Amino acid sequence: MNRAVGVLGGMGPEATLDFFAKVLRRAGARSDQDHLRLLIDNNPGVPDRNAALSGRGESPGPVLAQMARGLQASGADFLVMVCNTAHAFEEDILNATTLPFVSLIEETRDAALREQPGLQRVGLLATSTCLGAGLYQSAFAPYGVSTLALEGSALARFMDLLYQIKAGDTGPRVRAEMRTLALELVDSGAEVLVAGCTEVPLVLDAQDVPVPLVNSTDVLVERTLQYARGLVPLPERSVKTPA
Amino acid sequence: MNRAVGVLGGMGPEATLDFFAKVLRRAGARSDQDHLRLLIDNNPGVPDRNAALSGRGESPGPVLAQMARGLQASGADFLVMVCNTAHAFEEDILNATTLPFVSLIEETRDAALREQPGLQRVGLLATSTCLGAGLYQSAFAPYGVSTLALEGSALARFMDLLYQIKAGDTGPRVRAEMRTLALELVDSGAEVLVAGCTEVPLVLDAQDVPVPLVNSTDVLVERTLQYARGLVPLPERSVKTPA
Incomplete structure (x- = not known):
C-alpha cells in the first residue's frame, strides 16, 4: 500500500x-x-x-x-x-x-551533490526572495559548496520572467531569455545549475545549458x-x- | 472571492x-x-x-x-x-x-440539450457500468430524449479501449478505434454524441465526428x-x- x-x-x-x-x-x-x-x-x-x-x-x-x-x-x-x-x-x-x-530545498541540494561529486560552485536560478531568505545558501554551506546567483538587473529580469510564466507565457522569447540568464551563471563559474523555482523548468531544459541542470520539480x-x-x-x- | x-x-x-x-x-x-x-x-x-x-x-x-x-x-x-x-x-x-x-451527468445532459434544441436521440459513449446503472438514460428520459449506446462486441471493444487509455495509451490506434465506435452510434441515428466517460475526450475530438460531441470533462x-x-x-x- x-x-x-x-x-x-x-x-x-x-x-x-x-x-x-x-x-x-x-x-x-x-x-x-x-x-x-x-x-x-x-x-x-x-x-x-x-x-x-x-x-x-x-x-x-x-x-x-x-x-x-x-x-x-x-x-x-x-x-x-x-x-x-x-x-x-x-x-x-x-x-x-x-x-x-x-x-524541496534539501532534496534538490542532495540531488546536486549526487550529480557532481566534489561540487564547489553551484548556480542558483531562484527568486530574489528565496535568495534573500538564504534557503539554498544555508543548505549548501555545510557541504562546503558556494553559491552563485543572479544579481541586480539580471535578477530583476529573472523575476519579470517568472511572473510572465505565471501569466501563462512559456513561449520562445521567455525560453530564450531564461537560457541567457542561465548561461550568465555558467560563465561566472557555476559547475551545476539548480532550477530552484518550480516555474523555471517550464521554460528551461537540460539541453539548454552546458552544465548539469538540477530541476527541483523533477x-x-x-x-x-x-x-x-x-x-x-x-x-x-x-x-x-x-x- | x-x-x-x-x-x-x-x-x-x-x-x-x-x-x-x-x-x-x-x-x-x-x-x-x-x-x-x-x-x-x-x-x-x-x-x-x-x-x-x-x-x-x-x-x-x-x-x-x-x-x-x-x-x-x-x-x-x-x-x-x-x-x-x-x-x-x-x-x-x-x-x-x-x-x-x-x-457531471446532469450537467452533461443539460449541455447536450442546449447544444441541440429539439434533440430526440443521443448517443452515449459510456461504460457498461454507467449504462447498466442507467445514469444517462434516466437523466435524459424526462426530456423525451431517447438514448443509443454501444452493445455486445462493440461495447466490449469500447471497455477494452478505456483500460488501454488508463494504462497510458492514447496513441493513433486507440484514437482510430474510438472514432470507429463513435461513428457506429452516428450511423444508428445519434444526433448528438455524449463523451460520457472522462477517458473518452483523451482520444476523441469534436472534429473526429460529424455530429456535435458533448465532452463531459469540458x-x-x-x-x-x-x-x-x-x-x-x-x-x-x-x-x-x-x-
Whole structure:
C-alpha cells in the first residue's frame, strides 16, 4: 500500500500541474490502482511569497499551516510543497501538523551533490526572495559548496520572467531569455545549475545549458515516488520552533 | 472571492489531470491569485467502479464518502467528481457531507440539450457500468430524449479501449478505434454524441465526428468555473436517502 502524498500547491498552479503530470508519467502505472494517491491543495490564494518577505504583504504562513492541517485531515501520510520560495515558511507547516515534511530545498541540494561529486560552485536560478531568505545558501554551506546567483538587473529580469510564466507565457522569447540568464551563471563559474523555482523548468531544459541542470520539480517527483512507495525512509521531523 | 472546489478524482488519474489542466487553461488568469482553489483528491485506490457494479468487487461508496468528508474538512465549498460511472455512488457522497454536489451527468445532459434544441436521440459513449446503472438514460428520459449506446462486441471493444487509455495509451490506434465506435452510434441515428466517460475526450475530438460531441470533462470544467466564481447558483442538495 502506497503512502498518500499531501501536496501544498498553487504557487503557482502551472507548477503544481507540472508536478502532477510528471508524477503520473513516472509512476509507470498500468492501471488506476498502480498510481499514487495525491491530495493536492492547489491554492492560488496563498499570499504572494515575494511580497511578504520584502515586507509588502501578509505572511503566507497561516494559510500554509491551514492547508497542511486540511491535507492531514484528508488522509495525507506526508507533505511536499511545490514551491521553493515558500520553504521560507516551512516552520509554519511543521508546527501545524504531525506529518513528515519533505523539503524541496534539501532534496534538490542532495540531488546536486549526487550529480557532481566534489561540487564547489553551484548556480542558483531562484527568486530574489528565496535568495534573500538564504534557503539554498544555508543548505549548501555545510557541504562546503558556494553559491552563485543572479544579481541586480539580471535578477530583476529573472523575476519579470517568472511572473510572465505565471501569466501563462512559456513561449520562445521567455525560453530564450531564461537560457541567457542561465548561461550568465555558467560563465561566472557555476559547475551545476539548480532550477530552484518550480516555474523555471517550464521554460528551461537540460539541453539548454552546458552544465548539469538540477530541476527541483523533477527531484521532487522522483523522491515523492520513492517516499510514497516506502523505498526510502521519510525524513525525520525537525521542528525548529516547537509548537 | 471564488468558492473552493473539492474534486473527487483519480478515476482515472489521467482524466483528473486533464480536468485540472483545462481549468487552468480556461480560467483566463493573469496571476496566481486569479486562479481557482482546487482541492483535488486524486485517489486511484477507489475500488473499480465497473467491478463493483457487476458484483465482482467491493463498493467504492465508503471510499468516496471518506474522500468527500476530507475535502470538506480541507475547505471545499462544493464538490465535483471527474468520473461519470462513479456517479452511480452519488448518494454515498451526498450523505457524507453538507456540501453541494455538482452532478457531471446532469450537467452533461443539460449541455447536450442546449447544444441541440429539439434533440430526440443521443448517443452515449459510456461504460457498461454507467449504462447498466442507467445514469444517462434516466437523466435524459424526462426530456423525451431517447438514448443509443454501444452493445455486445462493440461495447466490449469500447471497455477494452478505456483500460488501454488508463494504462497510458492514447496513441493513433486507440484514437482510430474510438472514432470507429463513435461513428457506429452516428450511423444508428445519434444526433448528438455524449463523451460520457472522462477517458473518452483523451482520444476523441469534436472534429473526429460529424455530429456535435458533448465532452463531459469540458462541460464540468466550464460549469466548475461558473460555480466557483458565483456566476450561477449552486445546485440544491437532493439527498435521496436521508443520512
